[in-house]
Amino acid sequence: MVNVLIVEDSRISRESFERQLEASSGYHVKASIENAANAEIVCMSSRIDLILMDVCTADDESGLTAAARIKRNYPQIRIIIMTSMPEHSFIRKAKESGCDSFWYKEQGDITLAEICDRTMRGEFVWPDSSPEIMIGMAKSSDFTERELDVIRALASGNRYEEMAEVLFMSTNTVKYHVKNILRKTGFRSTIQLVAEVVEKRLILPKY
Amino acid sequence: MFEKLKERYRTSGIIRRAIDTYPGGICFTASDGRPILANKKINEICYALTGHTVTNGEGMWEELQQKKLRPETASCEDLQEDCRTVVCRLADGTVWQFRRLTFPANGREIIQYEASEITELYEYRARLAQKNAQAALLHERQRELMKNIVQNNLDKELLAAKIRIHDDFGQLLLVTENMLADTDHTQDAQSEQELLASWRNVIDDMENAAEASSKSTADPRDELVKVAGMTGCKVIFSGTQPQERRALLLMYAAVREALTNAVRHGGADSLTVEMSETPDSYRIRITNNGTAPAGPVREGVGLGSLRRRLEQEGAALAYTYADGFAVLLQIPKEG
Numbered sequence: 001m002v003n004v005l006i007v008e009d010s011r012i013s014r015e016s017f018e019r020q021l022e023a024s025s026g027y028h029v030k031a032s033i034e035n036a037a038n039a040e041i042v043c044m045s046s047r048i049d050l051i052l053m054d055v056c057t058a059d060d061e062s063g064l065t066a067a068a069r070i071k072r073n074y075p076q077i078r079i080i081i082m083t084s085m086p087e088h089s090f091i092r093k094a095k096e097s098g099c100d101s102f103w104y105k106e107q108g109d110i111t112l113a114e115i116c117d118r119t120m121r122g123e124f125v126w127p128d129s130s131p132e133i134m135i136g137m138a139k140s141s142d143f144t145e146r147e148l149d150v151i152r153a154l155a156s157g158n159r160y161e162e163m164a165e166v167l168f169m170s171t172n173t174v175k176y177h178v179k180n181i182l183r184k185t186g187f188r189s190t191i192q193l194v195a196e197v198v199e200k201r202l203i204l205p206k207y
Numbered sequence: 208m209f210e211k212l213k214e215r216y217r218t219s220g221i222i223r224r225a226i227d228t229y230p231g232g233i234c235f236t237a238s239d240g241r242p243i244l245a246n247k248k249i250n251e252i253c254y255a256l257t258g259h260t261v262t263n264g265e266g267m268w269e270e271l272q273q274k275k276l277r278p279e280t281a282s283c284e285d286l287q288e289d290c291r292t293v294v295c296r297l298a299d300g301t302v303w304q305f306r307r308l309t310f311p312a313n314g315r316e317i318i319q320y321e322a323s324e325i326t327e328l329y330e331y332r333a334r335l336a337q338k339n340a341q342a343a344l345l346h347e348r349q350r351e352l353m354k355n356i357v358q359n360n361l362d363k364e365l366l367a368a369k370i371r372i373h374d375d376f377g378q379l380l381l382v383t384e385n386m387l388a389d390t391d392h393t394q395d396a397q398s399e400q401e402l403l404a405s406w407r408n409v410i411d412d413m414e415n416a417a418e419a420s421s422k423s424t425a426d427p428r429d430e431l432v433k434v435a436g437m438t439g440c441k442v443i444f445s446g447t448q449p450q451e452r453r454a455l456l457l458m459y460a461a462v463r464e465a466l467t468n469a470v471r472h473g474g475a476d477s478l479t480v481e482m483s484e485t486p487d488s489y490r491i492r493i494t495n496n497g498t499a500p501a502g503p504v505r506e507g508v509g510l511g512s513l514r515r516r517l518e519q520e521g522a523a524l525a526y527t528y529a530d531g532f533a534v535l536l537q538i539p540k541e542g
Contacts, residue, residue, distance in 0.1 A: 010365070033434065
């Protein structure tokens with residue numbers, strides 16, 4: 001029997017996952033919580049084999065940070081990161097944290113039971129890319145990695161000088177990237193850009 | 208002798224004419240401020256500012272520094288870079304920067320006072336300051352917008368879940384209607400059971416959706432106590448917990464870390480959190496009944512990242528070893 005810990009802040013989704021797992025044979029939901037920061041405490045006390053970890057959990061605690069910590073202390077636990085956010089950096093961060101699989105909850109190309117089975121068989125199940133969305137006139141895939149870094153720094157509320165320091169580039173290079181991003185999207189201001197990328201969840205700076 | 212004096216007089220005249228044609232003000236004095244040479248411009252500016260010409264360089268400098276100026280003029284302190292610079296605005300609107308320099312000449316110290324017109328620069332600076340203030344305002348609006356957007360996203364997610372429940376509900380209504388209309392009873396008992404189970408699920412979801420809407424700021428204590436209980440450790444709280452959400456979340460981040468360490472390294476089965484407050488801050492003391500650390504606490508990844516998070520928010524983390532080991536936390540209250 002695979003002992004599962006579900007970390008999901010939406011109670012509707014949490015209980016829906018509980019029902020789906022309890023219905024499939026071989027899984028037992030050991031605990032179900034809403035705050036990722038509490039997940040490690042559960043792992044200390046109970047034998048957990050698999051964690052379904054949401055990224056954006058209660059009180060803005062990041063599932064990616066919690067997963068990295070759990071993988072350091074309990075490397076044998078399999079972790080599936082799940083999200084409905086198209087945030088471009090989540091896949092990379094989940095890989096860096098040592099997670100086993102990644103599931104887009106609302107994409108529907110693979111079911112929860114299927115990803116759990118494959119992960120428990122030792123497979124690493126990862127999507128090829130984050131879902132494509134439109135930001136103004138540009139597709140999310142139209143941005144270069146560096147441009148996405150600049151958008152992230154902008155969305156964190158940094159000034160150009162602060163962005164230059166964080167991104168190890170000159171202020172002029174930051175301005176050059178911002179100009180290109182605005183040209184691609186057709187936006188007139190960075191506020192418009194930030195509002196759109198956060199609203200469409202291409203960037204979620206807290207996680 | 209006469210020729211020598213004539214030559215000297217001629218040289219002095221040339222120097223005077225030269226400095227009088229200089230567009231700025233310039234004045235050389237002895238170390239006690241006695242003027243040796245001053246051009247017309249510096250006398251005019253000095254008169255416009257102080258009401259007299261340069262009678263003593265050091266006296267003029269003191270008056271400028273102490274802002275003993277005529278009422279129609281003004282000191283522009285925002286442009287003063289150091290103690291050797293003074294900036295003033297004359298009644299005609301022009302802005303002048305005064306600089307004081309000393310240098311040796313013929314074995315004695317000479318002081319040079321120089322006044323340069325920087326009206327254009329000053330206006331640029333003023334416009335720049337105005338633009339910076341506007342940029343700061345926009346920046347603040349952007350930060351505020353960010354905060355709201357994150358909350359809007361959460362609301363949107365909840366709305367999407369509600370829409371899904373609404374769709375499921377509609378679909379079930381249709382299936383039920385068809386089943387009730389099926390007077391020939393072609394549907395088997397299993398289908399009826401499945402329909403009933405689907406109704407239960409959708410009702411559960413509806414109940415949860417209602418609760419999720421009303422519980423956006425749940426108390427983090429509930430879940431922490433629950434997971435602590437799973438480890439066999441009881442968490443006892445005394446005092447009133449912080450009212451501010453930010454302070455509350457910081458406190459629980461620290462309690463969580465203390466709990467992890469107390470159980471993992473100290474084998475504790477009881478953790479006590481004492482909460483108190485001063486007019487400016489919340490003070491938290493966390494103790495446990497496990498084995499105390501043998502020496503000073505060595506901060507690893509967990510405590511290190513907790514300290515960074517606390518310090519970013521202006522809070523402080525400390526440990527005390529006297530009278531048992533305790534983790535101490537001080538979180539400033541918001542303005």
